[in-house]
Amino acid sequence: MASGYLLNRGVLALGIHGQRVCRNVLLTQVREKKRWMKAYKLLMAKKLKLEGPPPPTPRSQKLNWNYHAEVQAFSIRLHENFSLELLKTAFINPCYLHAEQEKRQSLGVDSETTALNLKDNTQLSQKGEDFTQSFLTDWCRASFPSLPSEGVDSVVGHLTSCAVIAHVARNLGTDDLTMSAECPVPESVLHSTFMAVIGALQESSGAERTGFFLRDFLASQLIGKDLFDMWTVVNPMGLLVEELTKRNIPLPEPRLIRSAGASTVLPLYFVGLYSDKKLLAQGPGETVFAAEEEAARVALRKLYGYTENRRPLDFSPQQHQNPLIQSAISN
Incomplete structure (x- = not known):
């Protein structure tokens, strides 16, 4: 009887203590989110x-911006010895000067006061574009000697296109330094600005350093790129016949090697091209004609030395020889 009384008393005391603990916890609880936040x-x-997202603002209009320090940091980050005056000129586009001139005239100031003593990057851009075109053409001919002139022009056109140049320029931080009338900077303006940077580098450090710069940042964009993504060939079988005729190789004979699912919605055919009883290439396709064209493209990649398992391009400093630089300068 006494033990039962003590047990009930202990349970009662524990319950009262538990209620006190819970009451203290409830009194000290704090809400982490305010009621008005939702x-x-x-x-x-x-x-x-x-209303939509707010319009983008240039980096130069935000806080903690030092243009001179940013230009110096751009030169040091690329490990190039730029002339700061030429580099600053390379970032000034004609559209920026025209927009600033109109903005100052709209304030009612006379034309003499509103004149800007700045030089645009037109000459530097033209010089950099000419050097880039000639250097990349010689580099592609040296790297892919079997590639015809049409293929070389297509590869160089891809490397100097607005999309590729703008991609490289944005990843190098050129868009933050570019003085343009529009924000974000259009690809065409980024293209001319990057070419002006190349022209400024050529005048500052010479053709050899500029060649290294183009090799490292533009020629490396070919990594993982297929040849016929850059070069549009309408009739690959006809081109293959021409190339084999030039090399005195017997003409190819297409043969169906294997097929699967011919009576289904997704058929698959493999066509092989044989020359003098030797397999040149084989390719898949949803139709026999598509497989034959793909096999012709595979054979062309082998002839031109642009296969997927080709030897990687040599980007070491010994790759550039003086005749290559001199030929780029002479052009």
Whole structure:
């Protein structure tokens, strides 16, 4: 009887103590989120949906911006010895000067006061574009000697296109330093600015350093790129016949090697091209004609030395020889 009384008393005391503990926890509890936060976020989301995102602003209009220090940092980051005056000129586009001139005239100031004593990058851009075109052409001919002139022109055209140049320029931080009338900077303006940077590097450090720069940042864009993604060939079988005729090799004979799912929605055919009873190449396709064209493309890649398992391009300093630089300068 006494033991039962003590047990009930202990349970009662424990219950009272537990209630006190819970009561203390409830009194000291703190909400981490304010009550007005949910309504505020819903209001901001609705405002963003109605008005859209805010227009982008140039980096130069934000806080903690030192243009001279940024230009110096750009030169040091690339490990190149630029002339700072030429590099600053390379970032000034004609559209920026025209926009600034109109902005100052709209304030009612006379033309003499609104004149800008700045020089645009037109000459540097033209010089850099000419050097880039000639250097990459010679580099492609030296790296792929079996590639015809049409293929070389297509590869060089891909490397000097606005999309590739703008991709390289943005990853090097050129868009933050570019003085343009529009924000974000258009690809055409980035293209001319990057060419002006190349022209400034040629005048500052010479043709050899500029060749290294083009090899490292532009020629490396060929890594993982297929030849016929850059060079559009309408009739690959006809081109293959021409190339084999030049090399005095018997003409190819297409043969169906194997097929699967011919009576299904997704058939697959493999066609092989044989020359003098030797297999030149084979390719797949949804139709026999498509497989034959793909096999012709595979054979052309082998003839031109542009296969997927080819030897990697040599980007070491010994790759550039003086005749290559001199031929780029003479052009």
